[in-house]
Amino acid sequence: MSQPLRPGATLGVMGGGQLGRMFVHAAQTLGFRTAVLDPDAASPAGCVSHVHVQTDYLDAAGLQALVNAADAVTTEFENVPAAALNTLAQSRPVAPAGASVAICQDRAAEKAHFGASGVPCAPYAVIATEADLAAVDANLLPGILKTARMGYDGKGQVRVSTPTELAAAWHDLKQVTCVLEKRLGLLLELSVIVARGADGQIVHFPVQQNLHLGGILAVTTVPAPDVSPALAAQAVTRASAIAAEMGYVGVLCVEFFVVDDGQGGQALVANEMAPRPHNSGHYTIDACDLSQFDLQVRTMAGLPLVQPRLHSPTVMLNLLGDLWFTAGAEETEPAWERVLALPGVHLHLYGKTSARPGRKMGHLTVTGATPEAVQLVATQVRDILG
Ligand code: ADP
Ligand code: MG
Structure with missing residues (x-):
């Protein structure tokens, strides 16, 4: 991009979920107007945006309306078809590019990209045909x-544990192209978020330690309590290499597994990446001097990137729809007033109209003077929410 976009211009985003909503908030703080494309009339981002184009992601008229409204476009939803981004890119700067998003949308392409970037991932095989299935290395089980x-x-x-289970699982998944990954013994999981400008400059957030429950992110802790400085530095270097290798422009999150290196130390294995701000980076709003959404705005607008700084230790708790049903089958709003009475609690609710188990309804960040003080309040929050 030659000229930076200035406040007053309109920033467009494909997708209207909570990530889009927090992007809109950051863009509007800087004085930008916003345009959201999302089919849902009640989408969390559409509700707070100047413009809401309410069509499907591939709808030609919708894409044209977004082009007409916005001076540049980003994405908040990684399954936005890359083709839609490519269409938009004919008329407007789009960051990240459709080609980068396409890599992140396909686990096989993603793993190949990790390899091309010199970053190890779990041993895997791509299964697209019966012949691929028959040829799977038993060591992957x-x-x-x-x-x-x-x-x-x-x-x-x-x-899956046996070849028979593998075959049955692939058939249950309708024989779509799959990746079989060796199941690793994880010591812990972490993620790192980088932002890369069109000029190649890269800045990064501190490494986040993540706890997943039932396959969904539950807790993010920063500084990562169980990650050595050397391993954290390696995670940043690797995420930066992954971004640079695809000429990425925007905010990129790379998730890593930490495994035993066989000598009692820790080794990093790349898991997956997201071409957008990430749930594990929500703490940056309250605990850093720049948030991941601020940097999304800056990268797409061609504005200066500066290295963000963590100004408070923090814990982020995801608020899933399950919390609305802890008292019984009736949907009941959790006791927010009790949570808000605790020090350093930042409650973010996404404005979703109905709660469902597993649905991300909001998140809560705790900040405080020390990691211990933050953990204490996080425990009190958990006790209240049940
Ligand atoms: P998703 O797109 O659903 O986040 P992931 O590939 O990140 O999918 O997997 C979700 C979680 O499952 C991971 O965060 C991790 O806890 C666990 N997991 C995934 N792959 C492996 C693996 N190869 N070995 C051990 N655990 C894994
Ligand atoms: Mg994941």
Whole structure:
């Protein structure tokens, strides 16, 4: 991009979920106007945007309306068809590019890209045909069969231990292209978020330690309590290499597994990446001087990137729809007033109209003077929410 976009211009986003909503908030804080394309009339981002184009992601008239409204476009939803981004890119700057998003949308392409970037991932095989299935190396079992496309929050994944289970699982998944990954013994999981400008400059957030429950992110802790500085530095270097290798422009999150290196130390294995801000980076809004959404705005607008700084230790708790049903079958709003009475609690609710188990309804960040003080409040929050 030659000229930066200035406040007053309109920033467009494909997708109207909570990530889009927080992007809109950051863009509007800087004085930008916003345009959201999302088919849902009640989408969390559409509700707070200046413009809401309410069509499907591939709808030609909708894409044209977004072009007419917006001076540049980003995405918040990784399953936005890359073709839609490519169409938009004929008329407007689009960051990240459709080609980058396409890599992140396909686990096989993603793993190949990790390899091309010199970053190790779990041993795997791509299963697209019966012949691929028959040729699978028994060393990959026990493993996890994952659909190559459209998986999220543990969906589209089956744990398999024997060739018979593998064959049955692939047939249950309708024989779509899958990746079989060796199941690793995880010491812990972490993620790192980088932002890369069109000029190649890269800045990064601190490494996040993540706890997943039932395949969904539950807790993010920063600074990562169990990650050595050397391993954290390696995660940043690797995420930066992955971004640079695809000429990425925008905010990129790379998830890593930490495994035993066989000598009592820790080794990093890349898991997957997201071409957008990430749930594990929500703490940046309250605990850093720049958030992941601020950097999404800056990268797409061609504005300066500066290295963000963590100004408070923090814990982020995801608020899933299950919390609305802890008292019984009736949907009941959790006791927010009790949570808000605790020090350093930042409650973010996404404005979703109905709660469902497993649905991301909001998140809560705790900040405080020390990691211990933050953990104490996080425990009190958990006790209140049940
Ligand atoms: P999703 O797109 O649903 O986030 P992931 O590939 O990140 O899918 O898998 C979800 C979770 O399942 C991971 O965060 C991790 O806890 C576990 N998992 C995934 N792959 C492996 C593996 N190869 N070995 C061990 N655990 C895994
Ligand atoms: Mg994941």
